Amino acid sequence: MNRVEIERKVLSENDRIAAGLRGRFLSQGTLCVNLISAPGSGKTALLERTLESLDPQRRVAVLTGDIQTDNDAARLRRYGFPVRQITTGGTCHLDARMISRALEDSTWGSLEILFIENVGNLVCPASYDLGEAAKIVLLSVTEGEDKPLKYPSIFLKSSLAILTKIDLLPYLQFDIERAEENAHHIHPAMEIIRCSSATNAGIDRWNEWLAKRRQEILRSKPEFETAGAS
Amino acid sequence: MNRVEIERKVLSENDRIAAGLRGRFLSQGTLCVNLISAPGSGKTALLERTLESLDPQRRVAVLTGDIQTDNDAARLRRYGFPVRQITTGGTCHLDARMISRALEDSTWGSLEILFIENVGNLVCPASYDLGEAAKIVLLSVTEGEDKPLKYPSIFLKSSLAILTKIDLLPYLQFDIERAEENAHHIHPAMEIIRCSSATNAGIDRWNEWLAKRRQEILRSKPEFETAGAS
Numbered sequence: 130m131n132r133v134e135i136e137r138k139v140l141s142e143n144d145r146i147a148a149g150l151r152g153r154f155l156s157q158g159t160l161c162v163n164l165i166s167a168p169g170s171g172k173t174a175l176l177e178r179t180l181e182s183l184d185p186q187r188r189v190a191v192l193t194g195d196i197q198t199d200n201d202a203a204r205l206r207r208y209g210f211p212v213r214q215i216t217t218g219g220t221c222h223l224d225a226r227m228i229s230r231a232l233e234d235s236t237w238g239s240l241e242i243l244f245i246e247n248v249g250n251l252v253c254p255a256s257y258d259l260g261e262a263a264k265i266v267l268l269s270v271t272e273g274e275d276k277p278l279k280y281p282s283i284f285l286k287s288s289l290a291i292l293t294k295i296d297l298l299p300y301l302q303f304d305i306e307r308a309e310e311n312a313h314h315i316h317p318a319m320e321i322i323r324c325s326s327a328t329n330a331g332i333d334r335w336n337e338w339l340a341k342r343r344q345e346i347l348r349s350k351p352e353f354e355t356a357g358a359s
Numbered sequence: 360m361n362r363v364e365i366e367r368k369v370l371s372e373n374d375r376i377a378a379g380l381r382g383r384f385l386s387q388g389t390l391c392v393n394l395i396s397a398p399g400s401g402k403t404a405l406l407e408r409t410l411e412s413l414d415p416q417r418r419v420a421v422l423t424g425d426i427q428t429d430n431d432a433a434r435l436r437r438y439g440f441p442v443r444q445i446t447t448g449g450t451c452h453l454d455a456r457m458i459s460r461a462l463e464d465s466t467w468g469s470l471e472i473l474f475i476e477n478v479g480n481l482v483c484p485a486s487y488d489l490g491e492a493a494k495i496v497l498l499s500v501t502e503g504e505d506k507p508l509k510y511p512s513i514f515l516k517s518s519l520a521i522l523t524k525i526d527l528l529p530y531l532q533f534d535i536e537r538a539e540e541n542a543h544h545i546h547p548a549m550e551i552i553r554c555s556s557a558t559n560a561g562i563d564r565w566n567e568w569l570a571k572r573r574q575e576i577l578r579s580k581p582e583f584e585t586a587g588a589s
Contacts, residue, residue: 131365132365132369135361135362135365139362167397167398167399167479167481168397168481168502168503168506168509168510169397169499169501169502169503169506170502195509196482196509196510196511196512197508197509197510197511198505198508198509200505200508200509219512221451221480221482221483248482249397249481249509249510250451250480250481250482250483251397251398251479251480252426252451252478252480252483253451253480253482253483269399269501271399271499271501271524271527272398272399273398273399275428275430276398276399278427278428278430279398279425279426279427279428279430279479280398280426280427280479281426281427282426282449294501296530297501297527297530297531300526300527300530301527
């Protein structure tokens, strides 16, 4: 088997496990979102502001991936929701098997929202389906307007782009309209939210987006499950 | 052959080509440096300031890697030095074969300095030797102090870390001493330069670092070549 065939086999095995996860999330009414960005674009900070804004009674959990350290899990645990670190030990992305194992080991039961914070990498995580309802790409305004054109795959596969750190715009030469045009050039129907975890700008819109997507999950839940859950 | 064996074979083939490149650079007295960072950390901006500061008569060239677009090459060509874009078309890193082919296709002859700007990715490029004299990791101060701990491989393999965008420090909660401690925790002997491509801070130190490393290359050049070059 050559390298391309091996890659194909790994991805098809991943897709099989991801399909199982997607079925499980759907039957449990769980909205699962997969947050992807470059290192340091603010995935953890956005999740901190999000968890802080949520009613602590809600059934919400986080899986956070890193090559090394459990720094992100430690930051996120302060908000009272269950958080699990997946340390990949060198692997540049999360895969469906890592998610499946982490969920098997947990006692979380059925969740309303599962946030997955992927490894900081704008390339490789785009290839791995984790059974999520939506991939979400974060782009910090410190990174340059041309990133959607340079990393088209993740912008094509994400339902939503979050432009982060907009509080820094006054100090940067960053043309935010141009960045949005570039994202729409790659993915015309892409939704975009401008956000700052320093000022909380955009957090309400992001929570509305999550609520709307969760309703869609509940509406598409198989009949027999909806009946049982009422 | 399983996936791990295939990976090993690919890397050993890469190492073979990289060794050839390294021999060629050494015999020609070329300092080759491989710049690696997350997307948007300022590799291209640093190279712009560097090329701008160099005597246009010097034999200096740039190979710049991206998944898509030749934006970076277009930016860098304005400084009068030869620049070639390597568009990887999806591959998340540059490998030695891409460098070898780009050099074969060029008419650059022997160079004083070859800058390689890798694909924006803090993970995968760390595994690929390109025959360079030094890997250099860039970390933007917008990205967080813990990045050396989260991405240890590239900090371990790099001779030099450049902390970029330090002009933004007044607007960030970024503890630069802590970031440097973290880098030294992973790699105690690592040199670090604080830099801003907006204010040109640190560019002189970076040019001194390059000059010193070039002298080391010339001193280690095989005898017969030194005689011929005088």
